[in-house]
Amino acid sequence: MTRPDILVLGIGNTLLGDEGVGVHVVRALMESPAPPGVQYLDGGTGSLVLLEPMQEARRIILVDATADGNPPGTLQRIVPKYASDFPSSLAAHDIGLKDLLDSFYLLGQEPPDMVLYTLSIALPQDMTTELSPALAVAAPLAAYTILMEELPG
Amino acid sequence: MNKRIVIDPVTRIEGHLRIEAVVENGVVKDAFSAGTMVRGIEKILKGRDPRDAWAFTERVCGVCTTVHALASCRSVEDALGIEVPRNADLVRNLMFCAQYVQDHVVHFYHLHALDWVDVVSMLKANPVEASKIAQSLSPWPKSNPGHFAAVQQRLKKYVESGQLGIFANGYWGHKAYKLPPEVNLIAVSHYLDALEWQKDIVKIHAIFGGKNPHPNYLVGGVPCSFNTEEVNAINTERLNHVASLIKDAITFVEQVYVPDLLAVAGFYKDWAAIGGGLENYLAYGDLPTRGYRDTASFLLPRGAILGRNLNEVHEVNGKDEQEIKEYISHSWYKYGAGDGTGLHPFKGETEFNYTGPKPPYEQLDVDGKYSWLKTPRWKEHPMEVGPLARMLVAYAKGNTDVKELVGGVLKKLDVPVTALFSTLGRTAARGVETQVVAHWMKGFFDDLIANIKNGETRTHTRYHWDPETWPAEAEGVGMTEAPRGALAHWIRIKDRLIDNYQLVVPSTWNASPRDTKGQRSSYESALIGTPVANVDQPVEILRTIHSFDPCLACAVHLYDPDGKQIHQVQFN
Numbered sequence: 243m244t245r246p247d248i249l250v251l252g253i254g255n256t257l258l259g260d261e262g263v264g265v266h267v268v269r270a271l272m273e274s275p276a277p278p279g280v281q282y283l284d285g286g287t288g289s290l291v292l293l294e295p296m297q298e299a300r301r302i303i304l305v306d307a308t309a310d311g312n313p314p315g316t317l318q319r320i321v322p323k324y325a326s327d328f329p330s331s332l333a334a335h336d337i338g339l340k341d342l343l344d345s346f347y348l349l350g351q352e353p354p355d356m357v358l359y360t361l362s363i364a365l366p367q368d369m370t371t372e373l374s375p376a377l378a379v380a381a382p383l384a385a386y387t388i389l390m391e392e393l394p395g
Numbered sequence: 396m397n398k399r400i401v402i403d404p405v406t407r408i409e410g411h412l413r414i415e416a417v418v419e420n421g422v423v424k425d426a427f428s429a430g431t432m433v434r435g436i437e438k439i440l441k442g443r444d445p446r447d448a449w450a451f452t453e454r455v456c457g458v459c460t461t462v463h464a465l466a467s468c469r470s471v472e473d474a475l476g477i478e479v480p481r482n483a484d485l486v487r488n489l490m491f492c493a494q495y496v497q498d499h500v501v502h503f504y505h506l507h508a509l510d511w512v513d514v515v516s517m518l519k520a521n522p523v524e525a526s527k528i529a530q531s532l533s534p535w536p537k538s539n540p541g542h543f544a545a546v547q548q549r550l551k552k553y554v555e556s557g558q559l560g561i562f563a564n565g566y567w568g569h570k571a572y573k574l575p576p577e578v579n580l581i582a583v584s585h586y587l588d589a590l591e592w593q594k595d596i597v598k599i600h601a602i603f604g605g606k607n608p609h610p611n612y613l614v615g616g617v618p619c620s621f622n623t624e625e626v627n628a629i630n631t632e633r634l635n636h637v638a639s640l641i642k643d644a645i646t647f648v649e650q651v652y653v654p655d656l657l658a659v660a661g662f663y664k665d666w667a668a669i670g671g672g673l674e675n676y677l678a679y680g681d682l683p684t685r686g687y688r689d690t691a692s693f694l695l696p697r698g699a700i701l702g703r704n705l706n707e708v709h710e711v712n713g714k715d716e717q718e719i720k721e722y723i724s725h726s727w728y729k730y731g732a733g734d735g736t737g738l739h740p741f742k743g744e745t746e747f748n749y750t751g752p753k754p755p756y757e758q759l760d761v762d763g764k765y766s767w768l769k770t771p772r773w774k775e776h777p778m779e780v781g782p783l784a785r786m787l788v789a790y791a792k793g794n795t796d797v798k799e800l801v802g803g804v805l806k807k808l809d810v811p812v813t814a815l816f817s818t819l820g821r822t823a824a825r826g827v828e829t830q831v832v833a834h835w836m837k838g839f840f841d842d843l844i845a846n847i848k849n850g851e852t853r854t855h856t857r858y859h860w861d862p863e864t865w866p867a868e869a870e871g872v873g874m875t876e877a878p879r880g881a882l883a884h885w886i887r888i889k890d891r892l893i894d895n896y897q898l899v900v901p902s903t904w905n906a907s908p909r910d911t912k913g914q915r916s917s918y919e920s921a922l923i924g925t926p927v928a929n930v931d932q933p934v935e936i937l938r939t940i941h942s943f944d945p946c947l948a949c950a951v952h953l954y955d956p957d958g959k960q961i962h963q964v965q966f967n
Contacts, residue, residue, distance in 0.1 A: 284609070290501060347553055350549055
């Protein structure tokens with residue numbers, strides 16, 4: 243596989259309703275072919291498996307849910323500087339995104355150029371594969387925003 | 396002095412797992428394990444096409460995704476009488492082995508090692524001495540003073556920057572840490588090597604399963620085709636890549652992981668007498684060499700051991716409704732026939748009945764229901780599952796590869812076979828298993844290449860793919876072994892759709908609450924007798940819990956005898 247210039251990585255658990263919205267956003271993007279140099283990745287609940295694709299990309303657009311208290315569906319763009327800028331794990335990965343970022347430092351690499359898109363959700367989430375009405379609207383809008391604002395072409 | 400310690404781990408889907416331990420005079424006297432987040436995948440699956448179930452179950456857990464897909468495919472194949480082609484079994488075995496080797500190594504370095512290795516102490520190490528020790532342990536080429544000095548410098552910068560990150564939650568300087576600074580440096584250095592190496596081994600999943608994370612599975616076989624010339628198929632180039640990944644895996648396991656495990660274990664032999672817990676072990680087994688139906692052909696054998704009697708291995712039948720049953724006396728569910736009954740998973744019910752306090756709360760009411768995990772029993776016995784159970788069953792059944800490696804480890808550590816029944820034994824069994832599985836992986840690969848050379852490239856059967864050919868009703872069980880223990884999915888198909896689907900996962904066996912008779916499960920049992928030198932830093936409890944490899948992050952709360960919380964530590 244050729245190295246992607248930009249990696250759009252959606253993470254979350256699609257069995258936990260809105261918690262999986264990051265994956266839903268990437269799936270919406272995948273409905274059209276990716277622009278040249280762009281890779282879409284459904285990161286699901288993968289953890290250390292994501293280290294290599296993250297290391298290989300020049301720039302990462304990360305999409306995840308956050309329980310930050312804002313109205314469900316609120317989209318925010320964050321340029322994270324510290325691990326603490328990331329949404330606190332809603333239900334922690336075994337080895338979370340913060341640990342993956344720490345791994346960059348520990349392996350002596352510069353942290354990647356990264357933009358984080360968060361979609362606010364309410365907690366707790368039920369076991370369902372469906373998004374709530376607010377997030378079902380917000381997910382394709384987030385995909386459209388990422389396509390227009392972050393990706394070439 | 397009597398204190399209650401609560402460990403409250405968190406994971407993406409299994410949910411919070413909380414352990415309350417009563418500590419008296421520096422020793423755990425009693426323990427309670429509670430899953431505090433509801434599961435309900437069974438409800439998501441009802442009414443769906445059975446052939447799609449694997450894709451949902453694969454996302455139940457972020458760590459052992461592939462094994463849930465495998466168990467799901469097998470449950471459907473079992474229900475419909477589908478036998479997959481030999482190549483499909485070989486590819487499934489290869490993916491299984493790759494999962495094991497990656498997961499076990501990651502567990503050791505990234506979850507468990509920090510219970511034994513003092514990261515901060517390594518800053519005092521002499522890199523030249525560390526290199527001498529490392530070279531005496533193995534021929535791993537990175538064991539030179541320059542490499543160790545560079546790692547030490549990098550970690551020093553990292554620690555001095557104040558962002559301990561993944562190391563932030565350790566009890567550095569705790570007197571329970573016994574390794575010399577140089578051994579700590581070797582271990583931390585290999586922690587970083589493991590981080591790099593694990594990226595490669597999981598490529599086996601992407602090659603055979605099309606993508607990562609969450610590779611593709613398929614009812615009736617595997618979703619890949621072999622054609623040595625074809626660009627888009629599994630061709631010669633990709634197969635050569637797999638061969639080199641397997642070779643590197645064997646090298647890493649034998650030159651890094653196992654030597655480190657033995658070196659660390661040598662300093663902690665007292666842990667061969669701590670954390671034994673239950674005396675019963677259960678393994679469903681896996682790695683068929685003559686088809687999934689021929690359980691006698693499994694390289695990891697199926698069986699149960701009772702009372703640590705290694706002279707007798709009992710047969711296990713997942714379909715016998717008298718063998719595996721789930722109880723809910725202490726779980727937040729209700730059964731139609733009453734909460735005191737046990738139900739075989741074919742008749743399993745998933746009716747929620749939360750009676751606990753509104754979270755956050757200080758202490759569980761352990762006399763009543765206190766967990767979202769049901770309590771599985773095999774012929775009414777609580778059973779430990781995981782690498783130790785698998786290795787004991789293989790050992791007792793006379794598997795020569797396992798016997799030889801286990802014997803070698805016991806001899807090297809100079810401990811008797813009873814040392815296996817412990818926290819240290821559990822951790823050592825995982826290392827032995829990794830080594831044996833890495834070599835078996837090579838064997839499966841060689842078999843696959845031989846088949847392809849003989850023109851046998853079939854990877855899927857169309858038999859019963861079409862739902863029109865299915866009976867009106869069918870039921871099946873798909874049994875496998877997740878890295879952390881026995882895993883099975885039970886499916887009932889009615890009118891071509893899923894009518895009932897039940898998972899019994901390893902954490903349910905090990906982390907479940909007491910059963911109707913008051914018998915403890917693995918975690919609750921293993922913690923009893925664990926020493927706790929400092930109740931503010933219960934590293935000893937983590938050693939025993941982590942030896943089971945829970946797919947969980949955790950938090951520790953401490954309670955005084957009156958139930959008042961006095962201490963809380965978050966763990967990742």
